[in-house]
Amino acid sequence: MTGQATRQEAAQRALAGLPPSxxxxxxxxxKRYRRRTAVDGVSFTVERGEVMGLLGPNGxxxxxxxxxxxxxxxxxAGEVLLLGRPARDPYARARVxxxxxxxxYQPWLTAAEVLALHVRLAGVAVPAGERQEGLAAVGLGDxxxxxxxxxxKGMQQRLGLAxxxxxxxxxxxxxxxxxxxxxxxxxxxxxxxxxxxxxxxAVLLNSHLIGEVERVCDRVVILDKGRVAAAGTLPELLxxxxxxxxxxxxxxxxxxxxxxxxxLTRGGDAYTVTLxxxxxxxxVPDLVADLVGLGVRVHAVEPGxxxxxxxLLDILRTGPSEERS
Amino acid sequence: xxxxxxLTIAALTLQEAARRKVLRSLALLxxxxxxxxxxxxxxLDAEFGGLTxxxxxxxxxxxxxxxxxxLSLIAALGTAFLAGPTLAGETExxxxxxxxxxxxxxxxxxxGKWLGLVTFGSGYVVLAGLAQxxxxxxxxxxxPPRPVTGLALLAAQTAVLLTLGLLLSTVVSPMASGVVPxxxxxxxxxxxxxxxxxxxxxxxxxxxxxxxxxxxxxxxGLWRGAMNAFQDPSVLAQFGVAFEGHPFLSETGLTxxxxxxxxxxxxxVFGLAALAFQRRDL
Ligand SMILES: Nc1ncnc2c1ncn2[C@@H]1O[C@H](COP(=O)(O)OP(=O)(O)OP(=O)(O)O)[C@@H](O)[C@H]1O
Ligand SMILES: [Mg+2]
Numbered sequence: 001m002t003g004q005a006t007r008q009e010a011a012q013r014a015l016a017g018l019p020p021s022x023x024x025x026x027x028x029x030x031k032r033y034r035r036r037t038a039v040d041g042v043s044f045t046v047e048r049g050e051v052m053g054l055l056g057p058n059g060x061x062x063x064x065x066x067x068x069x070x071x072x073x074x075x076x077a078g079e080v081l082l083l084g085r086p087a088r089d090p091y092a093r094a095r096v097x098x099x100x101x102x103x104x105y106q107p108w109l110t111a112a113e114v115l116a117l118h119v120r121l122a123g124v125a126v127p128a129g130e131r132q133e134g135l136a137a138v139g140l141g142d143x144x145x146x147x148x149x150x151x152x153k154g155m156q157q158r159l160g161l162a163x164x165x166x167x168x169x170x171x172x173x174x175x176x177x178x179x180x181x182x183x184x185x186x187x188x189x190x191x192x193x194x195x196x197x198x199x200x201x202a203v204l205l206n207s208h209l210i211g212e213v214e215r216v217c218d219r220v221v222i223l224d225k226g227r228v229a230a231a232g233t234l235p236e237l238l239x240x241x242x243x244x245x246x247x248x249x250x251x252x253x254x255x256x257x258x259x260x261x262x263x264l265t266r267g268g269d270a271y272t273v274t275l276x277x278x279x280x281x282x283x284v285p286d287l288v289a290d291l292v293g294l295g296v297r298v299h300a301v302e303p304g305x306x307x308x309x310x311x312l313l314d315i316l317r318t319g320p321s322e323e324r325s
Numbered sequence: 326x327x328x329x330x331x332l333t334i335a336a337l338t339l340q341e342a343a344r345r346k347v348l349r350s351l352a353l354l355x356x357x358x359x360x361x362x363x364x365x366x367x368x369l370d371a372e373f374g375g376l377t378x379x380x381x382x383x384x385x386x387x388x389x390x391x392x393x394x395x396l397s398l399i400a401a402l403g404t405a406f407l408a409g410p411t412l413a414g415e416t417e418x419x420x421x422x423x424x425x426x427x428x429x430x431x432x433x434x435x436x437g438k439w440l441g442l443v444t445f446g447s448g449y450v451v452l453a454g455l456a457q458x459x460x461x462x463x464x465x466x467x468x469p470p471r472p473v474t475g476l477a478l479l480a481a482q483t484a485v486l487l488t489l490g491l492l493l494s495t496v497v498s499p500m501a502s503g504v505v506p507x508x509x510x511x512x513x514x515x516x517x518x519x520x521x522x523x524x525x526x527x528x529x530x531x532x533x534x535x536x537x538x539x540x541x542x543x544x545x546g547l548w549r550g551a552m553n554a555f556q557d558p559s560v561l562a563q564f565g566v567a568f569e570g571h572p573f574l575s576e577t578g579l580t581x582x583x584x585x586x587x588x589x590x591x592x593x594v595f596g597l598a599a600l601a602f603q604r605r606d607l
Contacts, residue, residue, distance in 0.1 A: 033606075070426045073606040090428045098426040102419035106337075108344040120333045121427040163423055 021084025023048050023171040023202030024069060029078035031064050031226075038064045040226035042078075046219075048170070049200040051193060053213035055312060056223035062206045063101050065223070066175050069204075070098055083170055094123060097164035101175040101206075103157050107149030111140055111159055114148060115166050122167035134162045139188065153180045161189065171202045178209060190216060214308040222315055230315050238306050243273045243284060246299040247291065254294040261287050269299070330429045334437025335444065342407055342445045351403045355453045358399065359460060362392040366464035385467040386556035389457070393479065393555060396453050397548060400483045401510050404446040408490030409502030411438060416607055417499060425607065432599040439491055439595060446483035451476050467557070475554035478579070481587060482547040486510055488591050489542070492598035495605060513538045517545035543587040550579030 024046040031039040039061040046052045054062050067073035069080055071087050085092035105114045115131045135144050138158040143151070148159065157180040164172055178186045186209070193216045196203055207213050213220065214234065221231040230237060243262070247254075248269050258264050261283070263274040275283065288301055342348055369384060412435070415421040425431060454476045461467050469475060486506050494502035520535010539546040 067422075067607065072422060072425060074604065090430050092428070093426060094428040096426070098423060100419055100422040100426075102422060104419040105423065106341070106420060108341055117333070117337060118423070118427065121330065121424065121429055123329065123428060160423065167427075 021048075021081065022046060023050070023083055024204060025079075025081040026065075026069060027079045029065060029068055029080070030076045031061070031068060031073060032076055038226055039068070039075075042223065042226070042228055044221045044228065044231060046171070046202050046204050048202050049197070050219060051197050051203040051205060051217045053217035053220040054204060054206040054223065055208075055210070055213060055220055056229070057316060060223040061226040062223055063175055064226075066173055066204070066206060069173065070096070095168070095170040097167060097169035097172040099157075099160045099164040099172075099174045099177050101179070103160035103180075105148045105156065105159060105163065108147065110145050110147055111135060111151075111162075112144040114159065115162060118163050118166055124167050126166060126168065131166060134166050135159075137165075137192065138162045139185070154182060154185060157181060158185065161192070165192075165196075169201060171204070172196060173204045175206045176208065177205070178207065178212065186212065210307075210309045210312060220308070222312060224316055234308065238308060238311055241275045242304040242306060243275055243287075244300075244302040244304055245271045245273070247271055247296050248299070249295060249297050251294065251296075254291055254296045257287070257290050257294060327430060327433045330433040331437040331440060334434050335441035338411060338438050338441025339445055341411065342441070345407075347403060347407050351399065351449065354399050355396070355449075355456075358392065358395050359453070359456055362388075362395075362457060363460045363464060366461060370465055381465065382467060382557040385461060385465045386469075389461050389467070389469070389555055390552045392457055393454065393475075393551065394548070396450065396457060397479050397482055397551075398510075399453075400446055400450045400479070401486050401544075402507055403449065404442055404483055404487040405490045405506040405510075406503040407445070408438075408442050408487040408506075409494045409504075410499040411442070411494070412491060412602075413494035413497065413499040413502050416605070422607055431602050435491065435495075435595075435599050435602050439488065442487045442491070443480075443484045446487055447480035450479045450483055454479055469555040470558055471554040475551045478547045478551035478554065481584075482544045482551065485542070485544050485547065485587060485591055488594045488598070492594050492601065495598050495601040509542055510544050513542045513545040514548070517549065539583075540586070543583070543590050546579070546583055547587055550583075553579070 022045045024044070026045075027043045029039050029042040031037070042061070042065055044052075054065070056062050064073060068075045068078070069082065069087065070093065071090070080087035082092040083095055087093075106117075109117065112128075112131065112135070115134065116128075119126045119131065132141070132144060135141055138161045140155065140158055140162065143155065148156065151159065157177070161174075161177060164174065178189050181189065190212060193203060193205065197216065203216075205213065205217060217234065219231070219233050220237055222229045222237075245258075246269050250258075250271075255264075258271060258273055261273050262276060265272045265274075273287075284301070284303065288298060291298060365388065366385075369388065370381075412421075415424075425434065455472075458469065458472055489509065490502055490506045493505055497505075516538035517535045520532050520538070523529070523531025523534065535545070539549075
């Protein structure tokens with residue numbers, strides 16, 4: 001017991017000496033539910049002020065990882081630090097906001113009372129005006145005095161967002177925050193995420209809406225079957241770019257020039273060149289100038305990115321082994 | 326931090342009890358029972374005006390205890406059906422997810438629930454019990470010898486039962502965690518009656534049934550103590566032998582050791598509940 005205490009103290013002293021702690025740091029998380037392994041050695045970091053996306057197919061273990069971060073599920077192995085504190089200490093969650101995948105709030109309380117309750121539990125003083133603004137920000141400004149039991153599903157999820165954001169968090173963990181929202185609500189959440197990012201709040205976002213993730217996230221971790229299948233910044237993950245061209249009078253020399261620029265595919269007069277990631281900005285104009293010089297008639301040049309969706313499907317289909325980073 | 330959590334959750338639990346239909350149904354049941362007993366007591370007085378004062382006191386004691394049993398049953402049902410769903414229901418529905426992700430200890434949340442429920446249950450028992458005592462006073466002119474002890478023991482009985490409900494609600498479904506304590510409450514009461522009959526017949530084997538069940542779940546023991554506090558002490562002295570084993574009269578009061586055991590029992594069961602809740606995956 002005392003040995004453990006001194007070891008903990010030593011660990012804390014070591015931690016105190018480190019540079020500014022990450023918003024989330026987890027290492028070697030494992031979880032088994034009876035015989036089924038749900039999470040198998042997951043480690044990642046969310047830096048302060050960073051928006052990180054957590055992606056993966058159904059049953060990949062995303063929600064399980066999130067619950068382990070928040071102490072809602074006990075990991076079988078692994079360590080978690082939230083905002084620099086070991087997650088075993090409940091106080092580590094003082095500055096953490098959470099929207100669960102299964103969002104439900106006391107049906108016998110009003111929306112305003114739910115927020116007041118969470119503020120009290122979080123131990124921060126947030127004036128009523130600010131709480132009301134929080135409700136207004138998720139589109140519930142005029143429903144503050146209504147019982148939650150009478151809310152529609154999407155309204156409850158909006159309330160959940162307000163709850164996650166009410167206690168001035170430094171880290172917000174959102175588990176599928178738009179699963180019940182209308183298109184307008186989804187756009188609102190995107191704006192909300194961008195404003196959090198602008199204020200330097202770290203966000204861990206689990207979502208199946210890849211477009212959403214692609215637009216707001218700095219980095220992405222892709223889980224598959226309980227393991228990290230890939231992780232990195234969006235440019236790192238998406239890497240390659242594409243160039244779609246419509247050309248005619250393409251001679252053999254021009255074709256050779258195209259092939260030299262990248263992997264070439266052709267369908268009729270549409271040519272697609274997959275460019276390597278580390279290409280500099282002059283590469284595309286140079287290519288076009290060369291093609292024109294070779295007598296090719298250029299109808300259209302359209303740069304394109306490989307979308308995160310294509311990349312995700314690619315990673316999940318080819319398997320995680322060679323994609324680990 | 327912990328004290329704030331406990332108080333916040335206790336207040337929330339009381340608010341839930343007040344806003345849910347539990348309170349309304351409890352109030353209705355209680356009024357029905359109190360009204361019936363008031364009517365019964367006035368009839369008793371009118372029909373048997375010729376009873377000797379000793380007989381009248383015996384009747385009053387027995388009927389008062391019968392009605393108090395009804396009240397404690399209502400309190401047991403009410404709190405058990407409040408205690409079960411409040412925790413098991415919240416973990417099942419997902420309400421607990423957002424709350425327990427706050428900087429709170431689970432044991433503090435559980436203690437807050439317990440405190441809120443005990444306050445609610447005791448408040449109910451004391452108010453309804455007091456109303457009943459006043460009814461008997463007005464109709465029969467009978468006032469029990471130790472009303473405060475009696476009401477306190479009834480409140481303790483409620484606390485025992487809802488602690489059990491809380492323990493169950495950390496491991497089983499909301500419905501089961503409401504039904505099982507009530508069932509056990511009834512079973513211990515019957516075991517207590519059986520034991521008292523065994524006592525009266527001098528059969529120690531049968532008597533042990535009551536003793537053992539009273540140790541396993543202290544509701545019946547506390548209930549017998551409460552009965553003893555409500556009834557007229559001269560009654561048993563007078564009619565002694567004839568009423569041994571009577572389910573609504575109790576010969577002996579409570580020993581401090583037994584009250585201590587009941588307190589320890591509550592602490593142990595609460596500790597188990599806290600342990601089970603702490604380890605639980607949500
Ligand atoms: N309480 C539980 N009991 C048993 N198994 C569970 C439990 N929770 C999760 N699992 C299992 O753990 C695995 C991961 O589940 P998890 O909910 O983390 O997936 P997810 O990535 O969030 O999926 P989704 O995209 O569908 O939300 C699944 O195989 C699931 O069956
Ligand atoms: Mg999930």
